[in-house]
Amino acid sequence: MKTFLVSWFSFISYIAVFFSISNLVLVSGQCQSDQRQLLLEFKSSFNSTFTSPGKMMKWNQTSDCCSWDDVSCDDGGHVIGLDLSNGIIVGAIDNSSSLFRLQHLQRLNLAFNLFINAFPSGFEKLENLCYLNLSNAGFTGQIPVEISRLTRLVTLDLSVILFQRSLELEMLVQNLTRLRFLYLDGVNISATGNKWCRALSPLTELQVLSMSDCCLSGPMDSSLSKLRSLSVIRLDHNNLSGLVPPFLAEFPNLTSLHLNDNGLSGRLPEEIFQIPTLQALDLSNNKLLEESIGNLGQLTRIELAFCNFSGPIPKTVKKLSQLVYLNFCSNSFCGPIPNFSSYRNLTELNLAGNQLNGTIHSTDWSGLSKLVSVYLQTNKLSGTIPPTLFGIPSLQALFLSENQFDGNIGDLHGKASLLLRYLDLRSNKLQGQFPVSLFEFHGLEYLSLSSNNFSGLIPMSAFQNLRNLSYLDLSYNKLSIDATTTNISLLSFPTFNSLGLGSCNLTEFPDFLKNQTSLNYLDLSKNQIHGGIPNWIWKAKSLSYLNLSQNFLVEFERPLRNITSTLWFLDLHGNQLHGKIPILPLHAIYLDYSNNNFNSVLPAHVGDFLQSANFFSISNNNFHGSIPRSICNSSALRVLDMSDNYLSGPIPQCLFQMNVSLGVLNLGRNNLSGIISDTFSESCQLQTLHLNQNRLEGKVPKSLAKCKMLEVLDIGNNLINGSFPCHLTSIAMLRVLVLRSNNFSGHIDCSGDNSGWKMLQIFDLASNNFS
Numbered sequence: 001m002k003t004f005l006v007s008w009f010s011f012i013s014y015i016a017v018f019f020s021i022s023n024l025v026l027v028s029g030q031c032q033s034d035q036r037q038l039l040l041e042f043k044s045s046f047n048s049t050f051t052s053p054g055k056m057m058k059w060n061q062t063s064d065c066c067s068w069d070d071v072s073c074d075d076g077g078h079v080i081g082l083d084l085s086n087g088i089i090v091g092a093i094d095n096s097s098s099l100f101r102l103q104h105l106q107r108l109n110l111a112f113n114l115f116i117n118a119f120p121s122g123f124e125k126l127e128n129l130c131y132l133n134l135s136n137a138g139f140t141g142q143i144p145v146e147i148s149r150l151t152r153l154v155t156l157d158l159s160v161i162l163f164q165r166s167l168e169l170e171m172l173v174q175n176l177t178r179l180r181f182l183y184l185d186g187v188n189i190s191a192t193g194n195k196w197c198r199a200l201s202p203l204t205e206l207q208v209l210s211m212s213d214c215c216l217s218g219p220m221d222s223s224l225s226k227l228r229s230l231s232v233i234r235l236d237h238n239n240l241s242g243l244v245p246p247f248l249a250e251f252p253n254l255t256s257l258h259l260n261d262n263g264l265s266g267r268l269p270e271e272i273f274q275i276p277t278l279q280a281l282d283l284s285n286n287k288l289l290e291e292s293i294g295n296l297g298q299l300t301r302i303e304l305a306f307c308n309f310s311g312p313i314p315k316t317v318k319k320l321s322q323l324v325y326l327n328f329c330s331n332s333f334c335g336p337i338p339n340f341s342s343y344r345n346l347t348e349l350n351l352a353g354n355q356l357n358g359t360i361h362s363t364d365w366s367g368l369s370k371l372v373s374v375y376l377q378t379n380k381l382s383g384t385i386p387p388t389l390f391g392i393p394s395l396q397a398l399f400l401s402e403n404q405f406d407g408n409i410g411d412l413h414g415k416a417s418l419l420l421r422y423l424d425l426r427s428n429k430l431q432g433q434f435p436v437s438l439f440e441f442h443g444l445e446y447l448s449l450s451s452n453n454f455s456g457l458i459p460m461s462a463f464q465n466l467r468n469l470s471y472l473d474l475s476y477n478k479l480s481i482d483a484t485t486t487n488i489s490l491l492s493f494p495t496f497n498s499l500g501l502g503s504c505n506l507t508e509f510p511d512f513l514k515n516q517t518s519l520n521y522l523d524l525s526k527n528q529i530h531g532g533i534p535n536w537i538w539k540a541k542s543l544s545y546l547n548l549s550q551n552f553l554v555e556f557e558r559p560l561r562n563i564t565s566t567l568w569f570l571d572l573h574g575n576q577l578h579g580k581i582p583i584l585p586l587h588a589i590y591l592d593y594s595n596n597n598f599n600s601v602l603p604a605h606v607g608d609f610l611q612s613a614n615f616f617s618i619s620n621n622n623f624h625g626s627i628p629r630s631i632c633n634s635s636a637l638r639v640l641d642m643s644d645n646y647l648s649g650p651i652p653q654c655l656f657q658m659n660v661s662l663g664v665l666n667l668g669r670n671n672l673s674g675i676i677s678d679t680f681s682e683s684c685q686l687q688t689l690h691l692n693q694n695r696l697e698g699k700v701p702k703s704l705a706k707c708k709m710l711e712v713l714d715i716g717n718n719l720i721n722g723s724f725p726c727h728l729t730s731i732a733m734l735r736v737l738v739l740r741s742n743n744f745s746g747h748i749d750c751s752g753d754n755s756g757w758k759m760l761q762i763f764d765l766a767s768n769n770f771s
Helices: 002-013 015-020 033-044 145-149 169-173 193-200 222-226 246-250 270-274 315-319 436-440 460-465 511-515 535-539 629-633 702-706 726-730
Strands: 071-073 079-083 107-109 131-133 155-157 181-183 208-210 232-234 239-242 256-258 280-282 301-303 310-312 325-327 332-335 348-350 355-358 373-375 380-383 397-399 404-407 422-424 429-433 446-448 453-459 471-473 478-482 498-500 521-523 530-533 545-547 552-556 569-571 590-592 615-617 639-641 646-650 664-666 671-675 688-690 695-698 712-714 719-722 736-738 743-746 762-764
Touching: 033 079, 145 169, 169 193, 193 222, 222 246, 246 270, 436 460, 453 460, 702 726
Parallel strands: 079 107, 107 131, 131 155, 155 181, 181 208, 208 232, 232 256, 256 280, 280 301, 301 325, 310 332, 325 348, 332 355, 348 373, 355 380, 373 397, 380 404, 397 422, 404 429, 422 446, 429 453, 446 471, 453 478, 471 498, 498 521, 521 545, 530 552, 545 569, 569 590, 590 615, 615 639, 639 664, 646 671, 664 688, 671 695, 688 712, 695 719, 712 736, 719 743, 736 762
Antiparallel strands: 071 079
């Protein structure tokens, strides 16, 4: 979780403070015997079967305790510092623990252990503590307010205390007026601005305030402005609302401001962008913030992602020449990309997910020698990709996908960063020969060139040079992959997690796939693969996504025993498979068998294999017989398509009672008979109901009017009778209504109902007996 990471960052940021408090030394006098005994007693409390002393293991009677790792003493041999953080200690600390009898203790760090008990209150006995870090220590329950008696505390970190009730912040900090560093990330405070801000107002020496994910809410109160010494403010991942308060700009030493992932709104006060000391600013994931970037000459980090910014990126951004990190992703910025040539210290540039257009040639990329990551994907950028962008010596990640870049990549031999690990150019208009110089980048881990116009013949054996490659997608170009070669060394061939070779003119299943034991995603769609689906593919233990659609597959190779497939996505549509469906992956969410030649009855227990399925399609096959009642056991189904088959008999009544989850039901163009059951529920979620071209009879059920989300209703070409279904006029979302070629009669007028179907676009009543 993010608070866990924040605590790590926090630990590093004040490590200097841990060792710099006055009169504390690591080189010290000989250990007092009573001090050693207290420490050994503390260690022995973790020596039972289900506990572990962790890093205390080396403590013993024969050595000076002041020489033990993580123990520091004063000149008199008294233990004044104990750092057991990341100590792999498992067990409990109760209020009688010898730890609380180390009366000279000034620094105590128990962070990142597994103390499996409620929060002890014995810490109050350590009256000389000026540093206390219990973050991620494993303590549960309420934080004892007795900690407020530790009036000498300068640093307090209680981040991520599990399962605690709401903390009364004022009770905790009211006496801790010497605090300079306060970390409460992940602690449930559940207070509005006027309460938590006022609780902190006495802490006038506070320099670091970190309260991420604390359930804080409401606007920030002006009483917070009394904390004039603040340098770092982290209030991210809360429920703060209202405006960003201008008084935040009044803190003369403010270097880091993190208000991301809140509900702040309105125009950003220009004062925030005038803070001369500010180095890191993160306002991401707030509401309706408007851009106004001014003079922040010292800023090294700015993050304004997901802020609803629009219009061009402000020209004043060019003043931020000291930036190391810039993230404006997922806004609605438009217009050209600014010239970043002066950003000589920039290591990461993220403008992804905007509406930026034009070329990216205005920046002299060759001058940005420290740039590590570039994210410009999902914009409207065009033109060619500058070769100098590839040539940045420190570049490791380049994401330019989902734009309109054209031209060819050219020969990158000797011209590109050999540190490149991630390259994503998919969904552009790039063309020309496949850039074989990519095989020189032996550090590549991620390569996606799909949905472009690259051409050429690529021997699969060439990828032996890219031993670190785990993600490869070459789908939907004009490429031909030669996977028939037998000179592939399994020792040097990449181990793929994800492999996309759709529309690559493959004629058979690549043999090397048998040995890809880590493969999670495989797309071989729209190729020329003939014959059977090999049975080894169902035994790939890690494979979860398999797309073999639009090939010329005719059968499943046997035997199919001991299948342990973990597939959640299986697409076999558009082949020539026939006979029975021999396999239904038990945990699949998406199953598409449509447009094949299957010609059997459906298995009686088909629904038992669809417990997790959201999507199931067998349309356009030759299935016959009745619809098994077990289909109703598929409680997670959102889309069920059995159209264009030869299914007969009545529609199971329970199928219409599934409409709590079902959004699309298509049984059209079969031989189904009987009535449409009048069992639709109040919680009906149906959006599309296709029953066209069957032999259904009876009347349009009254309960169908409960399906308020219904947009498409097609019951044409049946034997349905009765009067015009005026009761359906209450379905305001209806766009398509087809009643043609039935036995309806009477007047069409629905007197007394003036609402009608305001969104209706297709209305077909032809070939009935209306008067």
